[in-house]
Amino acid sequence: MTARKPLIRCREIGEPDLDAVADLLTRGFPRRSRAYWATGLHRQTTRPAPEGYPRYGYLLENDGAAVGVLLLIYSNRGTPAQPQIWCNLSSWYVEPSFRNYATMLTRIAQRLPEVTYINISAARQTWPIIEAQGFRPYCHGLFFSVPAMSFAGRGAQVEQVAADAQALDGLPPSEADLLIRHARYGCLSIVVRSKHGPVPLVLQQLRVRQGRFALPAMQLIYCRGTSDYVACAGAVGRFLLPRGRVSVVVDADGPIAGLYGVYTERRGRKYIKGPEPGRLGDLSDTELPVYGS
Template identity: 40%
Template sequence: MAVLGALPPGVRCRPIREADWQGVVDCLCRGFPKRDRSYWIQALTRLAQRPPVAEFPQYGLALEKADRIVGVVLTLYTRYPGQEGDEVRCNLSSWSVDAEFRPYGAKLVTTILKRRDVTYTNISPAPATLKANWALGFRPFTTGQFAFLPAFSSAQRSCRVLEARPDLAEMAMMSDSERYILSEHSALGCRSLICIATEQRFLSY
């Protein structure tokens, strides 16, 4: 099968470099026409701002033919402190391959999945890729939906909602990994909140 076999002559799979941004954005715009160029430039810029994780790709992998980007998958690697030491997780996204080269598109993902010491996720797969993701070994971690409706929740007098900041005393109530997640999301423009129900128990968002 072309999916599992070697790539044809002149086609190669390699890490995305900063010099590839133009070609990567062109490919992503062809695959996701509802997204404009600024959306993808912002995505690549945010990936560039993240500290690299070991030897893993900073942006993802590209499929290249005659110096032209014909396929892309973006990767987001993160190191999390675990009970038995640090663990690496990787979310795959924005898998786009030009029609002529789609028989070789899975090569992008299988190349990434070779590392058995990494936990892989794809939290926003396009509907058209669900069968391919299943064939590649991904399994759904939920089949439902989560709704957050605070207006229908009974209020607690002792409940406090605070915006997470490095100088906030309540940050000390959380583990290192939770503080890391909140600070990382805040740096990307997200609003990070801490909900404290008691002085011993808390929820973070």
């Protein structure tokens, strides 16, 4: 009697799959707790997402059992009338005995020509593989800034955005919604107000590991442009100091003029594929704020 071949298939993740997805990711990433994955998946359930695209990503099944997962985070960075659909290829894991089928996940996840795909957490050993898939680096490193040493932003006031805010003076509704949404994710959303106008920023707590030590810092998640952050860095730094945060980490391709700090390419490379160019300083609605650092 001939043994039956296992039924392997790849399909969209649905809400009933979330417990199995959290279990699978906990096995694949033992440094992350199950609560970490459950919290992030809940945020994906409740966050706004473009209609017609996967809300969670794709699941690899073997006879109905989850053996692989690729999380996707879709967002519209345009308008309803002129959408710009972006997709963050987030956490990926396939059980070792099914790694031969892993390409099923990556192929189906990158098949839409109108979508701009980004990978913001690629491990160094995977760079050649990612580039072979058509991705190109749009960010080569990180700048560890010390904003309190800057004189920029003197006299400016820093307003923290509450998670239950409804609107923000001086900001367009779409940008106000972004700041409020990220405050609900647990990020620090602020508006720096000066005579030059409001500057919206989103930052997230980050622990930078150096050997056995972890240094508290903030990751810049959103700004209109790096020059906006530079122009108010001193005000931001003085706001953060009493909160025990000295450094703000910024995506960069080299040292940033007007800021004190250190640039490195040992970490921070980010990749993009699709119709839109990458933009430094915009990690909104990606795995960092949705799942946490």
